[in-house]
Each structure stands twice: as C-alpha cells, then as structure tokens.
Amino acid sequence: xxxxxxxxxxxxxxxxxxxxxxxxxxxxxxxxxxxxxxxxxxxxxxxxxxxxxxxxxxxxxxxxxxxxxxxxxxxxxxxxxxxxxxxxxxxxxxxxxxxxxxxxxxxxxxxxxxxxxxxxxxxx
Numbered sequence: 001x002x003x004x005x006x007x008x009x010x011x012x013x014x015x016x017x018x019x020x021x022x023x024x025x026x027x028x029x030x031x032x033x034x035x036x037x038x039x040x041x042x043x044x045x046x047x048x049x050x051x052x053x054x055x056x057x058x059x060x061x062x063x064x065x066x067x068x069x070x071x072x073x074x075x076x077x078x079x080x081x082x083x084x085x086x087x088x089x090x091x092x093x094x095x096x097x098x099x100x101x102x103x104x105x106x107x108x109x110x111x112x113x114x115x116x117x118x119x120x121x122x123x124x
Contacts, residue, residue: 006051008033011120013047013098017109023047023100027120037099038065044101049118053097055090058082064102068110069094076114079105 008030012022024046028034034050039060050056056067061084069077069091077094081102098105098116110116 005029006049006118006120009121011118013049014117014119015108015110016115020108022119023108025049025118027051027118038063044099044104047098047100047104049096049098051096054094055088056082056097056099057087058084059087061085066100066102066105066110068098068105070096070098070116074116074118076110076112076116078112079110 006027006029009027011025011027013025014022026046026048028037028048028050034053037050037056038044038048040062042062044065058065064081064083066079066081067088068079071077071093072095074096077091080088082088
C-alpha cells in the first residue's frame with residue numbers, strides 16, 4: 001500500500017533506494033495515538049508516521065527528532081531536525097509527518113523529493 005487510510009499499529013517504511021533496508025514503522029492515525037506520538041520516549045525504534053498531520057511540536061519530548069513532511073502521494077516535501085520544546089510551523093500540502101531520532105533520516109537518504117511507501121502489518 002503506497003498511500004491511503006491506515007490504522008494505528010506497526011508496519012514498515014520502504015524507501016525508494018534499491019538497496020535500502022525497510023525501516024520499522026509505528027503508525028499513528030487516531031487522535032489519541034497522534035497526540036501521544038513520541039512524548040516521553042528516550043529512543044525511537046525506526047520511525048513514527050502521523051496521519052493525517054501537517055505540523056508537529058516537540059513539547060515534552062526528551063530527544064531531538066528528525067521530521068519529514070509528506071504530501072498525499074508520500075513524497076517528502078521537507079526534512080527538519082527539531083530539538084525538544086519547539087513548535088513546528090504548518091507545511092502547506094503536508095498530509096503526513098514522519099518522525100525519527102535525529103540523524104536517522106540522513107542515514108536513510110531521506111530528503112526532499114524522496115518517495116516512500118508504507119507497508120502496514122497484516123492483522124493476524
């Protein structure tokens with residue numbers, strides 16, 4: 001599934017580079033899951049997808065994070081690193097936000113124009 005309606009849960013983030021390893025992904029689509037986000041965590045295993053979302057904040061976070069704003073086709077519009085206790089400005093055209101530990105997105109080669117895919121875990 002490249003885009004669409006997902007449910008809270010886990011999955012994998014697939015990057016367009018052929019040799020890129022899938023990234024473990026937590027999917028947050030409910031109001032409660034999006035609001036909780038990465039608050040209080042000291043580490044992130046992979047990435048967190050907030051959907052729908054066009055802006056974020058890092059109030060209450062303990063670590064700096066990388067933030068990628070995605071359009072409806074899952075194309076990266078911009079990538080930023082945000083320290084704790086900041087308010088990110090809304091991004092026009094952003095429909096989803098990816099969050100990860102600071103430095104992770106650079107390691108993954110995620111930058112403006114990159115297209116990602118979301119593969120949710122199948123229910124058992």
